[in-house]
Amino acid sequence: MIEIEPADDWVRVLWGAYEVASTGRALVLREGTLRPVLYIPREDARMDLMEPSSHRSHCPHKGEAHYFSLAAPDGQHAKDALWSYETPHPQVRAIAGHLAFYPDLVVILVEPPAEDVAPEPPE
Secondary structure, eight states, rough: OOOEEEOEEEEEEETTEEEEEEEOEEEEEEEEEEEEEEEEEEEEBGGGGGGEEEEEETTTEEEEEEEEEEEOOOOOOOOOOOEEEEEOOOGGGTTEEEEEEEEESSEEEEEEOOOSSSOOOOO
8 A cells, every 4th residue: 555645844865065955845655564764745856856767666566666866066976866756656646747766876855844843043
């Protein structure tokens, strides 16, 4: 069974010196005993640092995944570091137009929303 719900927290994705995504609109996809996956809207990602890959994979529950590599102006490259379901199966259509990142290739930070963060006490 797959469950998709809005993430309660702010999600940032870092790759080297680059913040490649930052959003308060991430979705959490839970699929059986697998680790939850965060899906980030493309509008909240640095698509200028991503290049489409020819790699594809198929999930019987979600459909065909299309991959992207990260490519920085300074020459850094991370092959097939993220994926997206362009036309997912109807039961997971909420993740269409969203990106998921491999946590071993980027740093994924999950932080409380800004309004929930207590101010620093004065020194």
